[in-house]
Amino acid sequence: MVRAGLDKEIVVRAAISIADSEGLASLSIAKLAAVLGVKAPSLYNHILSLDMVKDDLTRQGMLLLLDITRDAMAGVEARKALEALGHAQRNFARDHPGLWAGAQMPVAGWSKATQKVANVYIGLVLAVLRGYGITDDAAIHSARVIRASLKGFIDLELGGGFGYPEDVDVSFDTLLKNLDSGLRMRKKI
Amino acid sequence: MVRAGLDKEIVVRAAISIADSEGLASLSIAKLAAVLGVKAPSLYNHILSLDMVKDDLTRQGMLLLLDITRDAMAGVEARKALEALGHAQRNFARDHPGLWAGAQMPVAGWSKATQKVANVYIGLVLAVLRGYGITDDAAIHSARVIRASLKGFIDLELGGGFGYPEDVDVSFDTLLKNLDSGLRMRKKI
DNA sequence: TTCTCTTGACTAACGGTACTAGTTTGAAGA
DNA sequence: TCTTCAAACTAGTACCGTTAGTCAAGAGAA
Numbered sequence: 451m452v453r454a455g456l457d458k459e460i461v462v463r464a465a466i467s468i469a470d471s472e473g474l475a476s477l478s479i480a481k482l483a484a485v486l487g488v489k490a491p492s493l494y495n496h497i498l499s500l501d502m503v504k505d506d507l508t509r510q511g512m513l514l515l516l517d518i519t520r521d522a523m524a525g526v527e528a529r530k531a532l533e534a535l536g537h538a539q540r541n542f543a544r545d546h547p548g549l550w551a552g553a554q555m556p557v558a559g560w561s562k563a564t565q566k567v568a569n570v571y572i573g574l575v576l577a578v579l580r581g582y583g584i585t586d587d588a589a590i591h592s593a594r595v596i597r598a599s600l601k602g603f604i605d606l607e608l609g610g611g612f613g614y615p616e617d618v619d620v621s622f623d624t625l626l627k628n629l630d631s632g633l634r635m636r637k638k639i
Numbered sequence: 640m641v642r643a644g645l646d647k648e649i650v651v652r653a654a655i656s657i658a659d660s661e662g663l664a665s666l667s668i669a670k671l672a673a674v675l676g677v678k679a680p681s682l683y684n685h686i687l688s689l690d691m692v693k694d695d696l697t698r699q700g701m702l703l704l705l706d707i708t709r710d711a712m713a714g715v716e717a718r719k720a721l722e723a724l725g726h727a728q729r730n731f732a733r734d735h736p737g738l739w740a741g742a743q744m745p746v747a748g749w750s751k752a753t754q755k756v757a758n759v760y761i762g763l764v765l766a767v768l769r770g771y772g773i774t775d776d777a778a779i780h781s782a783r784v785i786r787a788s789l790k791g792f793i794d795l796e797l798g799g800g801f802g803y804p805e806d807v808d809v810s811f812d813t814l815l816k817n818l819d820s821g822l823r824m825r826k827k828i
Numbered sequence: 829t830t831c832t833c834t835t836g837a838c839t840a841a842c843g844g845t846a847c848t849a850g851t852t853t854g855a856a857g858a
Numbered sequence: 859t860c861t862t863c864a865a866a867c868t869a870g871t872a873c874c875g876t877t878a879g880t881c882a883a884g885a886g887a888a
Contacts, residue, residue, distance in 0.1 A: 453854060453865060479846060495865050500846065556798040569802070590803050594792070594810040595817055602791020603783070609745040613758070614779050621783040628784055631824050632817030642836060642883065668875060684836050689875065
């Protein structure tokens with residue numbers, strides 16, 4: 451009965467590692483316990499439930515994504531900012547598929563704390579739109595379009611939804627160009 | 640031990656009903672058996688596994704979506720066709736959230752038969768693009784953009800991802816307008 | 829009508845999941 | 859050194875999908 455010296459952070463870190471390498475779906479209490487060298491019930495001295503671990507994982511993933519995106523967007527505007535946002539998200543999803551998958555779960559299952567972090571992300575999208583001169587109601591609608599397009603593309607790419615051999619990078623550039631031209635149109639009207 | 644008169648079709652039909660009313664995630668052998676008035680193991684006289692039921696459900700969902708979309712797109716071109724495609728998908732997802740969720744699962748988990756049906760869907764998107772004068776490689780890239788945008792929007796809407804009170808219908812129209820203007824741009828170049 | 833054979837139900841069980849209760853022990857602080 | 863709390867443990871609950879083996883319903887043949 452040697453003590454493993456665990457705490458919630460270590461457990462969540464292990465969960466992130468498992469989710470990113472084997473997929474969020476195969477994250478389980480049993481696997482977590484095995485990785486940490488402990489029997490499954492012992493984990494409950496540090497965590498409330500597997501769902502809570504996933505919530506923590508999601509929130510940490512969002513915070514990391516926010517940092518990365520903010521850095522990428524620093525000092526650029528409009529189209530450059532949109533591209534920075536898009537590439538930052540796509541790269542994040544490829545580097546951390548488990549964290550990305552966590553952030554794509556239905557909002558209803560998140561804790562208040564995690565929902566709060568999610569709202570900060572919207573702020574970043576709205577910042578991009580200010581660069582296009584789009585504010586207020588129109589910004590909300592355009593923000594939804596940007597979020598939806600990026601999320602849909604990344605989910606499809608990660609899920610193996612692009613079967614044809616054409617270069618997916620070119621497709622992503624097409625997506626960003628489309629969004630840019632749509633937003634510039636919107637500004638003119 | 641009265642015989643229930645089951646067959647695979649009846650089981651899949653019940654699965655669709657459960658998935659659409661309670662969500663794909665809560666579709667289980669136990670629930671399926673309860674609904675059909677039979678003990679769980681009895682189902683295995685008619686099905687191979689729960690995964691195979693989900694695959695059938697997905698394929699049937701896709702076929703239904705294809706029918707609905709084809710009908711909506713009949714006799715219209717370019718922007719009208721794009722709008723028909725978009726609204727048909729969004730309405731389908733709202734009417735059949737379980738079938739929609741099935742069709743969004745990672746491609747790797749599908750049978751060959753189901754993947755084949757999925758490919759037919761791409762044909763519909765390419766038909767829309769022909770109306771814009773976009774063919775070949777460019778069409779593949781634009782088709783990915785359309786699929787990604789629609790999928791992302793619908794997934795976000797169904798998952799409760801749009802927190803602000805602004806009218807989601809307006810946002811969807813914005814998405815379609817964006818796509819349309821992007822595609823018309825692309826045609827000119 | 830009776831017999832046979834197939835089909836579709838059943839019960840019991842296996843290994844997996846998350847989780848809880850109760851027990852023991854390591855290790856830190858008094 | 860003793861006490862106390864935290865963190866591990868074992869054992870067990872209640873689910874999940876799935877398999878093996880059993881038995882009877884019901885259809886077709888004699």
